[in-house]
Amino acid sequence: MIYTITLNPALDHIIETNGFNIGETNYYQKDYEVVGGKGINVSIILNNLNADVMSIGLLGKDNMHPFMDVFNSMKVQNNFLHFEGKTRTNFKIKNLTAKQETEINGLGCPIDEKLLNDLKQYLKSNLKEGDIVIAAGSIPNGVSTSVYKEIGEICNDSKVIYILDTSKQQMVEALESKPFLIKPNIEEICEILKKPYKKYSFDEVFEMIKELRKLGARNILLSKGKDGSIYFQENGSIYQAGIATGKLVNSVGSGDSMVAGFAYGLYKGLDIVNTLQYGAAAGGATAFTRWLASKNEIENLVTTIKVTKK
Incomplete structure (x- = not known):
């Protein structure tokens, strides 16, 4: 079983406009809402890839229905805990003419500590050796930055694979639990290591990877956007994965899809090359569609991804 954890989900309100200027009255042509949250x-x-997955986390009672409608319509197994109030709303303003996107993200409601304890207890009661846990995204307002470390320790006790996709202080602390995989970009690595964000050579990046390992990281999938990704394997091997070719429609969710594709490879027991191909194919397929990619859209791209050992 694969468990995904979303502590700070969101309703993403997408606004499409042909022009957007700060400080002025702007008009838009189209808007729509999608459920968001990296773990979701x-x-x-x-679920689209037919993996056995359970989506868990926290949702506000006042606007939980859009999430539940999606879970029910797509037949996604879920077990979210509910708090009083609303799940946050994020606004994504897409300037189609300038090909720019502006995000205004909500912080979310404060969360009762009892809910988090209930979620941890659920994991302790349900995890079985060999399961995969994917914790992804930011943490809610007021929640301790140690929460992902605590989840990692539960995973270690249960002998499951822990994949973590977050940033900031919660990532720094969670590295102490030695997650199996993290998926940062260069900016996030610089944030963790308190280094200036700039262009680094491969040798400089490799030294930074060594520092991450000292902090507890095991396998690191370095996301490089249009330049693909580099996988630094725990055994010392390094792989370069290319990107899929297609027309960019919506980049939101492509990084999450890469994590999902990689986790699918682990779930199916694929070799590392095929696993990286699934990760890149899933990320690309989502970028080429309006929301999240289907199984066919992903699998049509898998064999087009070039993976080379460095």
């Missing part, structure tokens, strides 16, 4: 995105992609 991961679970939907895995």
Whole structure:
């Protein structure tokens, strides 16, 4: 079983406009809402790939129905705990003419500590050796930055694979639990290591990877956007994965889809090359569609991804 954890989901309100200027009255042509949250995105992609996945986390009672409608319509197994109030709303303003996107993200409601304890207890009671746990995204307002470390320790006790996709202080602390995989980009690595964000050579990046390992990281999938990704394997091997070719429609969720594709490879027991191909194919397929990619859209791209050992 694969479990995805979304502590801070969101309703993403997408606004499409042909012009957007700060400080002025702007008009838009189209808007729509989609359910968001990195862990939820991961679970939907895995469900599309027919993996056995359970989506868990926290949702506000006042606006939980859009999430439940999606879970029910897509037949995604879920077990969210509910708090009083609303799940946050994020606004994504897409300037189609300038090909720019502006995000205004909500912080979310404060969370009762009892809910988090209930979620941890659920994991302790249900995890079985060999399961995969994917914790992804930011943490709610007021929640301790140690929460992902605590989840990692539960995973270690249960002998499951722990994949973590987050940033900031919660990532720094969670590295102490030695997650199996993290998926940072260069900016996030610089944030963790308190280094200036700039262009680094491969040798400089490799030294940074060594520092991450000292902090507890085991396998690191370095996301490089249009330049693909580099996988630094725990055994010392390094792989370069290319990207899929297609027309960019919506980049939101492509990083989450990459995590899902990689986790699917682990779930199916694929070799590392095929696993990286699934990760890149899932990320690309989502970028080429309006929301999250289907199984066919992903699998049509898998063999087009070039993976080379460095």
